[in-house]
Amino acid sequence: MDLNLLPSDVIRASATYDLPEPSRQLEKVAKLIDISKCIGCKACQSACVEWNDTHPEVGENVGSYENPHDLTAEMFTLMRFEEWVNPDTSDLEWLIRKDGCMHCEDPGCLKACPAPGAIVQYSNGIVDFVHENCIGCGYCVTGCPFDIPRISKVDHKSYKCTLCSDRVAVGQGPACAKACPTQAIVFGTKADMIEHAHTRIEDLNARGYDNAGIYDPAGVGGTHVIYVLPHAEKPSIYSGLPDDPRISPLVEGWKGVTKTAGMAVMGIAAAGALLAGFFTRGSRVDDHDEQEAERLVEDDLGGPDKGTGAG
Amino acid sequence: MVKYSERGDHIESTEPVTVSRYRGITRINHWVTAASLIVLALSGLAFFTPALYFLTALFGGGQVTRWLHPIVGVILFFSFLLLFLQMWRLNLPRPEDKTWVANIGELIKDNEEKLPELGKYNAGQKFVFWAMTVLILVLIVSGIMIWEQFFPDLVTIPTRRVAMLVHSLAAVGIILVFIVHVFAAFWTRGTIRAMTRGSVTGGWAWKHHRKWLREVAGRRTQGPAE
Amino acid sequence: MTNSWTDIKNTDLVIVMGGNAAEAHPCGFKWVTEAKAHRGAKLIVVDPRYTRTAAVSDYYAPIRPGSDIAFLMGVIRWCIENDKVQWEYVTNYTNASFLVKDEFGWSDGLFTGYDEEKRDYDKKSWDYKIGEDGFAEVDMTLQDPRCVWNLLKAHVDVYTPEFVENICGTPRDKFLAICEMIGECSAPDKVMTSMYALGWTQHSKGAQNIRGMAMLQLILGNIGMRGGGMNALRGHSNIQGLTDLGLMSNLIPGYLNIPTEKEPDWETYMSTRAFKPLRPNQTSYWQNYPKFMVSFMKAMWGDAATAENDWAYDYLPKLDVPTYDVLRMFDLMHHGRINLYFCQGFNPLLSFPDRAKLTRALSNLKLLVVMDPLETETAHFWENHGVYNDVDPAEIQTEVLELPTTCFAEDEGALVNSGRWLQWHWAGGTPPGEAKHDTWIMAGIQRRVRALYEAEGGVLPDPILNLTWDYADPFEPTPEELAKEMNGRALRTVPDPANEGAVLVEAGQQVKNFTQLQADGSTACGCWLYSGCWNEDGNNMARRDNTDPDETGAYLNWAWSWPVNRRILYNRASADMQGKPWAEDRPLIWWTGEKWEGYDVPDIGVTSKPGEVMPFIMNAEGTSRLFTRAMMRDGPFPTHMEPFESPLANVFNARMRGNPVSRMFEDDAQNLGSSDQFPFVATSYRLTEHFHYWTKHNPVNAALQPEFFVEISQELAAERGIVNGSRVRVWGKRGEVWAKALVTRRLQPMTCDGKTIHVVGIPLHWGFMGAAKKGWGPNSLTPYVGDANVETPEFKAFLVNIEPAAEEPVA
């Protein structure tokens, strides 16, 4: 697996039309998160903090194991805990899901981003934020179907999981996968990960999870972070994992026809106005008008004390 | 009773006739508003399409543009609010506006004689006024909803998507209105000085806003008698 | 652990009961995941709380804290009743067939010989019938009513599923489902592994909890097997090393004993150590005790330890009480009987029970020396931190010295993991500031104390003056020197007893392992169990070869495991009477017809014939023990006992509080709460995000779990009007704490003896120092009483009350 990421491996970049054709196609990668193996230890969370050298604040407990309480610009991945009573068995299940960027094949964040090159996608599927190009507008938040990017209050740039592109670039797996004690997180080519996921699903089926499956949602063209879900028929029980994520039609509309049509009408209007300005005569006031005005004013005045305004 | 003019509108001189249309303060107010909108349009358009992203350079880069735009938006809002308070009364629709609009062709043919006499504003101006009013309201509300720096969690993301779209559409709308407004200001020769010098010529007033001129001139006779 | 972490991958069934492996041992837990993923193994969790281990389990059942013996005896009863017994194993490899004295019996929750005054048993009757030949009598048909098997059957008879449900609060159907799953592992080729820790140990009958499971594992034939075993998940990264090296007040390295006052001389001491075999032809390994002991004395005092002076036996302290454990030390301190306390790598103010008592105790000291890399609460016990440490510094006269030390990541040496592997590690960082290695500090103290003795004499200067101290730099012994000293070496050339004229070890050479140790003073060895760790082959602990023939999980060339690099203890029992592995798909060692060989170092003489020498050579019986004779203070079989603070009276004997033979200091006995005032059962535990009281100093861990909380069920929350995330007060007989309430479905009320039992879960990681929010742990509330055998405090079951509290901290 040739993993080195070079600028020339970028296949999509935000707000950029003239991207050079990449000279090679990297093998698609994926990070597989196997919910059935995850023990919620948060080693991945701390590894992510350490590797990315972020500084999440010490918050408070609000009656949950989820800390911090949400993804932040300093916390790119978060263990989410959900207590769920299985209606079929009446047994409690503690659903623990590692939340973070899904590295969509069709990334809504990238689609929404107005800053050229602030979001790029490499040919291996990794979606990365290039902070020097980011202006902190937060459009990526709006564009993302998974509610992932967070804008830093400090430097006003958007942050999210990079899939450890800096590690992958030198042939290493993500820090979180490396730290995961149970190998609930594994990383490799997407093909291998899908294959591995199938062995996991077999095991889960054998344990009575008939609906175990892969979460690799087609709505966003598949993702490069995929889950093995014991109850794949209802992703939303896992702390609101979208059942059928796709880039919102609103976002599509906003970035699509609104832009084209908007530019067109504004362009035509501006051009039309300019042309009309040059080539039509305009409405002019002539002497006759002026005299009429004088007459009118004099009539009304009936006297010579001109020049004093009513104030 | 004043019906077609502001109390401050008055005849400045009689030979030739010049009529004062806007006080200095109003003019400053207008130009602040105008400048804000221009900055907003330029900065907004930079985000609107990658083709215009280069416009961020005007403001010192993307980051500056990003924080500047909404702040100018707020300035625009308040500045326009002042204009609005001064002008909304005379921009209320009148029966003659209907006839005027129905016969708008005459305007283009420069046959204004065939149109009814008008107060300070014609229906076109009134339309611009109300369009600006509505769009600025829409823009400020939607703008705040998408204002990442200060209101990141004000609304849910789905709402934010709506706001984003609405803001974009409203922006397009207001830019169109702006084009119309500026075009009209130039096309109707003699108008610009109303906002630069504050006064218009008697002929301009007679031609375009005769009722307004009558009222302003008439007020003059009554003036000293009081 | 009898087995190793890596061996867990070989199992068919994992039972995590009395521990929370996924949270407290996440890295080790990986092997459970391996067994599940690759062998289809199942995981059972029995815990008062639905834990993160339960989150990945196949079956979970709740249990009332402190009732595990009833559960385990219930499973044993069910297995016997349903013939889920590995009969060949039980008959031959356990003492099931041994006949017990007629006087032995059990009634009213007590065994024969109880003395209420002394809170102790006269254990004379707890023994085998010894025949004329000096060997124990047996009945291999298991028909004799006095054989251990029949006594056991009678003993567990009361633990019916109804009884279990009533005592443990575990629903009957869940209990029975678990019995079924466990029962399957009685097949000779099916194994279960037991992973446990403090959920069993931290009770006044902790040792008996573990006995209960050990007995079950023997009945299922799971000890000595790949994927089987009794696997104690140890705590601190080197807590296994701590016990191996005898950092207990009553131990000498390698589980040898500190003499007591009743053993004034060498002969008396030795007379009870070197057990003679109880069965013909049997090997009893402890017969080597003198070799280990003499080599230890030579390591300590070299030439000053001679045959003539009984190897300097007089230098050894003689205990007047069974132990000077932490509870006793702090009780003595509390009574003003200790002036100076050295606290090295220990934060007792937070980690030991009854913080109010500990604070008073520390206040009675003249000098407290704290050797620690962090600023601990213990070192700052005198500082006022508002409600979090409400003391008046003006009233405390104790002088405190903080000596900054390095931590494990900054020094070199070996850590011993739960699987008994000594793994060498190298310093990963340079110590910050003035921090010094513990060895540097201790050597400095030794040198100075010695100089004082040299200059001024003293009552008994010899043990100090004659102490072997031949390190290159006497002020800083190196890890290498210390490790080699523990391994041992020949002081003189040792001839080979088996081979006349040949030499076993040359003078000055490291011994190969403890089989070369001698009782004549020709060898020195600091810790016989570690002998082999650094021999003439070099530092075996530093080996990092992970080849593993046939993927057995043994990894014989990775680091080094005591004893003699053996990975699975009692591995002889993995083969049947003929020496053929019970589980053909998972062979471990086997008899070739001439000798034992296999993937592990055989736990038997390599030429000891199967059928002749029984597998458990560390026991005089040669078998394992379902009945422990007089070796435990509280009975040869586990019997249900309530915690000292319990909402229920003991069903066997309402007068019996806690463990009838646990030591209880007088003031503490008065300081026990009852369920009319404190109706809820509290238990304490750790969270993955923190390691005790260190990691709250680290901003990353602090961010991941920032603030002290207690866990309660939705039902208890409703009963007390407590809202999730709000602040509550929790109080008991000995103190009070404030915490955030975490209301969860993971705790459920239970019904025991007709009463509704609510559990309050209290994690232990907060204090008043460090980066996390200030808070408490459970130990302002816990009772000052320990296990009858080893004095581990009863941290896992005590009584509290709970109510909503105002949001802002009370000033």
Ligand SMILES: Nc1nc2c(c(=O)[nH]1)N[C@H]1C(S)=C(S)[C@@H](COP(=O)(O)OP(=O)(O)OC[C@H]3O[C@@H](n4cnc5c(=O)[nH]c(N)nc54)[C@H](O)[C@@H]3O)O[C@H]1N2
């Ligand atoms: N993350 C982390 N890991 C650690 C440590 C740490 O501080 N943090 N400390 C280390 C140390 S020193 C140790 S000793 C080990 C301890 O490891 P464990 O013993 O696994 O840890 P605990 O959390 O103390 O207790 C385990 C479980 O016992 C349950 N329990 C309580 N009472 C009972 C009972 O009566 N019966 C049963 N069956 N279960 C009960 C509790 O609910 C809890 O889930 O962990 C080590 N590992």
Ligand SMILES: Nc1nc2c(c(=O)[nH]1)N[C@H]1C(S)=C(S)[C@@H](COP(=O)(O)OP(=O)(O)OC[C@H]3O[C@@H](n4cnc5c(=O)[nH]c(N)nc54)[C@H](O)[C@@H]3O)O[C@H]1N2
């Ligand atoms: N209620 C309740 N109480 C409990 C428990 C429970 O489950 N419930 N668990 C108990 C258990 S099992 C344990 S092990 C104890 C733990 O209790 P302690 O051992 O008292 O707690 P630690 O915070 O681990 O303290 C160890 C100290 O060693 C220091 N240290 C680390 N490395 C070094 C070193 O190289 N040299 C020196 N000198 N110091 C070093 C650390 O900074 C730390 O301050 O708590 C016990 N207390």
Ligand code: HEM
């Ligand atoms: C370069 C840009 C602009 C030019 C040249 C311009 C010019 C003028 C002129 C000449 C008038 C006087 C018209 C009259 O009195 O009949 C006027 C009026 C007015 N302008 Fe502008 N303007 C500009 C931008 C704006 C902007 C951006 C706004 C608001 C957002 C605005 C709002 C108004 C309003 C409210 C009036 C009052 C008349 C009305 O209701 O139409 N103008 N402008």
Ligand code: HEM
């Ligand atoms: C009235 C107050 C306004 C506020 C508070 C506001 C706020 C915002 C904000 C927060 C953004 C996102 C970019 C950023 O954070 O800088 C934005 C984008 C934009 N704004 Fe405004 N704005 C306002 C008015 C206007 C006006 C008057 C226009 C048009 C002339 C305009 C045009 C735009 C455009 C075109 C975009 C880019 C939209 C896209 O990329 O689709 N805004 N505005």
Ligand code: SF4
């Ligand atoms: S905040 Fe998001 S959308 Fe905006 S520039 Fe940065 S990456 Fe692009």
Ligand code: SF4
């Ligand atoms: S999950 Fe969101 S942030 Fe990540 S690639 Fe997809 S759209 Fe972008």
Ligand code: SF4
């Ligand atoms: S892949 Fe890297 S950046 Fe993403 S969650 Fe894991 S450690 Fe963090």
Ligand code: SF4
């Ligand atoms: S490190 Fe692995 S097991 Fe731990 S929380 Fe993360 S995904 Fe789960």
Ligand code: SF4
């Ligand atoms: S201390 Fe941390 S890294 Fe070491 S075994 Fe425990 S969880 Fe794993």
Ligand SMILES: [Mo]
């Ligand atoms: Mo421990």
